[in-house]
Amino acid sequence: MISRFFAHLFPVTFNKDTLLFRKTGYLGIICTALFVLLGITGVLLLFYYSPETATAYSSIMFLEEHVVGGAFIRSLHRMCSHMLLVFAALHLLRTVFTGVYAARKKNWQLGYIIFGLIVFEAYTGYLMPMDQLSFWATKTGMELMNTLPAGVFLKNLLMPDDVGGRLTLLRFFALHIVFLPTLTLMLISAHLYNVRRDGGLVPMLEPEKVKSREQLVRFSLIISFAAVAVAILLSVIFKSPLELPADPASPPNPAKSAWFLLWIQEIVSWRASLFNAVAVVFILCYFLPSFNKMHTDRAVWFGRSGRPVWVFMLLLTVFIVVLTIIAVYFRGANWELVPFYY
Ligand code: HEM
Numbered sequence: 001m002i003s004r005f006f007a008h009l010f011p012v013t014f015n016k017d018t019l020l021f022r023k024t025g026y027l028g029i030i031c032t033a034l035f036v037l038l039g040i041t042g043v044l045l046l047f048y049y050s051p052e053t054a055t056a057y058s059s060i061m062f063l064e065e066h067v068v069g070g071a072f073i074r075s076l077h078r079m080c081s082h083m084l085l086v087f088a089a090l091h092l093l094r095t096v097f098t099g100v101y102a103a104r105k106k107n108w109q110l111g112y113i114i115f116g117l118i119v120f121e122a123y124t125g126y127l128m129p130m131d132q133l134s135f136w137a138t139k140t141g142m143e144l145m146n147t148l149p150a151g152v153f154l155k156n157l158l159m160p161d162d163v164g165g166r167l168t169l170l171r172f173f174a175l176h177i178v179f180l181p182t183l184t185l186m187l188i189s190a191h192l193y194n195v196r197r198d199g200g201l202v203p204m205l206e207p208e209k210v211k212s213r214e215q216l217v218r219f220s221l222i223i224s225f226a227a228v229a230v231a232i233l234l235s236v237i238f239k240s241p242l243e244l245p246a247d248p249a250s251p252p253n254p255a256k257s258a259w260f261l262l263w264i265q266e267i268v269s270w271r272a273s274l275f276n277a278v279a280v281v282f283i284l285c286y287f288l289p290s291f292n293k294m295h296t297d298r299a300v301w302f303g304r305s306g307r308p309v310w311v312f313m314l315l316l317t318v319f320i321v322v323l324t325i326i327a328v329y330f331r332g333a334n335w336e337l338v339p340f341y342y
Helices: 002-009 027-046 056-066 070-097 105-127 132-146 151-158 166-197 213-237 259-270 274-286 307-329
Strands: none
Touching: 027 070, 027 166, 027 213, 056 070, 070 105, 070 213, 070 307, 105 132, 105 166, 105 259, 105 274, 132 151, 132 259, 151 166, 259 274, 259 307
């Protein structure tokens, strides 16, 4: 029954060119599986989490120490959110490097919004434990946003009584468990529906090894379970951190934002106004399909059509990864460059 459901969701036309899922790396499928697991673990956490400033930390502490499997569910939820960010980014890059973003303009734009929502979802989740790590990561992230033209407005909207305030935690909680997941779920459904409406994926140039729809469905299920297994394994190896309770009077030095925002923090450390340039690049990426008028209806890895676009995206990716590594490992007290900091 499950395989029939999948077959209905991801139809492929039956000819040798269009049986092409393998060449996509199943990245969209992996994102779907991780999103589902994220939702399940999130609901389980809700049985114990208390979104009150006075009790949020102790409710997580209780979950970690007194609930059977509590620490594991928390780690798994966190690991899924990290993996979803990484795999959604890889999926996005796959569509650029094979050139299909231009032929599937609507799905590119929808996917891009979904990506923004996933990042926002991860950011709002950071505050939930109300420990030193989450408090200062959220505060630093908000200070970054403050440098944007509409930053102060957004900050007042999201944080009426500042990080650590009762209303702020409540707003982050409402966004994190209702508004953002519901919106993301709706957009992912539309995204998948578009794949179906477009008659499947853009065909690859080379023949694909997947031979039939049944095989495709089987592969998709295997990949989904493999993604879940890897998430479970990683969450057993890397436990979720829980530092001391948030203390607004004791900032760590350096105070670092969430890992996926660290590259922006690095750029802002050079010059605050550079964040505006980052924002402009990100807005322009939404219109990426318009920069490639010469697209073909074939997916080709690093093809000639749209070369400037994929070269730009490749450089941007390398840039972001390098800055993230610098910010994570080589920025010490007062944001000084140090040989190795962890
Ligand atoms: C949780 C987030 C996402 C989920 C669950 C998801 C899911 C999927 C799935 C299952 C497919 C079909 C199979 C495949 O390509 O693997 C697909 C196709 C596609 N996705 Fe996503 N996606 C997500 C995010 C994104 C993002 C961030 C972008 C880009 C900005 C994007 C752009 C596209 C495009 C353009 C296609 C069509 C590819 C083609 O026709 O070859 N998606 N997505």
